[in-house]
Amino acid sequence: MSDINTVNPGDPTPEQKNKVGKYLPIYYAGASGDFNPIHIDPEFGKMVGLGGNILQGLCTMGFVAKMHTDWAQDPGRLKRLKVRFSKPVLPNDTVVVKGTVKEKGGGALRCEVWAENQKGEAVITNGESEIEI
Amino acid sequence: MAVNPKYIGKKYPPSTYEVGREKVREYADAIGDMNPLCRSLEKARASKYGNIVAPPTFAVVYAKEPVGRMLLDPDLSLNLPMLVHGEQEFEFHNVVLAGDEITTEGEITEIYEKKGKDFVTCTTTSKNQRGELVCTGRWTFVVRG
Helix, strand or coil: CCCCCCCCCCCECCCEEEECCCCHHHHHHHHHCCCCHHHHCHHHHHHCCCCCCCCCHHHHHHHHHHHHHHHHCCCCCEEEEEEEECCCCCCCCEEEEEEEEEEEECCEEEEEEEEECCCCCEEEEEEEEEEEC | CCCCHHHCCCEEEEEEEECCHHHHHHHHHHHCCCCHHHCCHHHHHHCCCCCCECCHHHHHHHCHHHHHHHHCCCCCCCCHHHEEEEEEEEEECCCCECCCEEEEEEEEEEEEEECCEEEEEEEEEEECCCCCEEEEEEEEEEECC
């Protein structure tokens, strides 16, 4: 993993892989309080045209945040994170978080970040983050 | 059916959430966050924070109440089965520790239609028990066709 204190604009952020277990949407529902049936009920997900239940977007955002806080080894240094949920994440998918450092200055890095599933399809796009160094 | 933009500026009353140590661990487990500061009381106590630190996106747990009220607001009559989360932004101003009491207010800040879909944004402002701003959230939902 690159050293967060010495990276420069143009350098990649670490890549981080997250396995989405079959029951993660149900576990995340309990942990977060988001029990929307599209996340916990495959039949309901099919009925509304999603093909089954889908992972909470905010769980995927949590994966994106974790790449930063693991990199900084400090949950207190992530200052801003913005994401767009571009495609549903399904049970048994693998989500890979990626990014590029865009700017460095004022004691912080500003990064462009995104996430892909195991087929290389973007599940999070237009991600922007700011993390203290 | 389009959501009426006259509700931009509508506010939802503050709600207070007490951050529990085990809830933080449970949330960290869900996103696979192994940082000892979020899990080990001993390591967290020995750190500059002095107590278990919530992962930043734990904001979804303590700040969600006003967002939920907006989603179920009869004034908006959102078609929930067709609603998806479109975008999310958080600004993290201060860390949140186990034992903190976080009070969150919500306000509708955007309602617009684009390509036949309705977009609605709730902005949440969360403060701790000392009145310090800890997190600003912008939650954007899209009602599919």
